[in-house]
Amino acid sequence: MDKQAILQAAESYVKKELSTDSSGHDWWHIYRVRNTALTIARNENADLFICELAALLHDIADEKLNESEEAGLKKVQDWLIENKVEKPYIDHVIQIISTMSFKGGNRQPMETLEGKVVQDADRLDALGAVGIARTFAYAGSKGDLVYAPELKPRTSLTKESYRNGRSTAVNHFYEKLLKLKDLMNTEYAKTLADERHRFMELYLEQFFSEWEGEK
Ligand code: ADP
Ligand code: NI
Structure with missing residues (x-):
């Protein structure tokens, strides 16, 4: 698995998907969340690859841009499989994004350090x-x-x-x-x-x- 190539591909994919968004989830929001996530991750000794990949993809599943939250998550999952990301990484990224996009009443707490980092970066923006x-x-x-x-x-x-x-x-x-x-x-x-x-x-x-x- 070539982590650099995957991150590059994720960046191009997100730029394309969010190019027409004006709801506050434009590419430059993703750019800032990615950079902030990396800054926090370095200070907290979190896995940099997971944090960067989840930060790049975190708004692809947003309910505002998809028919449903499930449809949005499936889109992210399909992309990760297509781009040959290994299963444990896929599961981790999907778990982070699904917890982040859960907007209902009983908010689930983030389970992993990497999830905490990316959620913090999104909120900081x-x-x-x-x-x-x-x-x-x-x-x-x-x-x-x-x-x-x-x-x-x-x-x-x-x-x-x-x-x-x-x-x-x-x-x-x-x-x-x-x-x-x-x-x-x-x-x-x-x-x-x-x-x-x-x-x-x-x-x-x-x-x-x-x-x-x-x-
Ligand atoms: P998130 O990035 O967490 O998905 P939202 O989609 O809720 O955030 O909002 C995008 C941006 O718009 C954020 O900066 C948020 O603070 C701002 N925002 C959200 N709701 C309102 C509102 N009712 N009035 C003004 N700004 C808002
Ligand atoms: Ni966001």
Whole structure:
């Protein structure tokens, strides 16, 4: 099994598959998650090949891009078999991606170190300067406002109310982003998340000062 060739092929495949995506899962999201996953993996002594391969393929199975989660996972599995990835590696990558894309209520915890690394890298991409940019881009694409003081952040969201209720980009920080640092699995990701979290707090402070014309 030629690991470098497989990673190359995975990169080309993902670029092609996600070339038309505008839901926040474009190639550059994958690029950042891959790089962050490798940074965390080196610090946590995780398997670099598994982390890189799972990071590259993690959004191929996303329910937004497939008929169902099962169909998405089958697509990834077929690709891995076609590209002659050995069975234990296939099983590990599929296990990581299926746990990551499981959006239902009872979230399963990640079982392996490599899974923890890739999940942390994906969550980190929702934080910090990049996370802020993605949030406003996503809100704009949904037709949400940047901010509206009368719309309060929603608490204890169900999947449905989250999808259908009205919100704003700034509310998304309180509904999700500021909670993510406490969900990190690995120590190294926690240090990265803390820094990105502080940056978002600083950003919000400045934002509200400007909103009131104070600064
Ligand atoms: P993931 O990469 O975990 O699949 P999502 O598909 O939920 O993330 O979201 C993609 C990006 O859009 C993330 O940066 C996320 O924070 C942002 N986002 C998701 N939902 C909203 C929302 N309701 N308002 C603003 N930004 C959002
Ligand atoms: Ni992702």
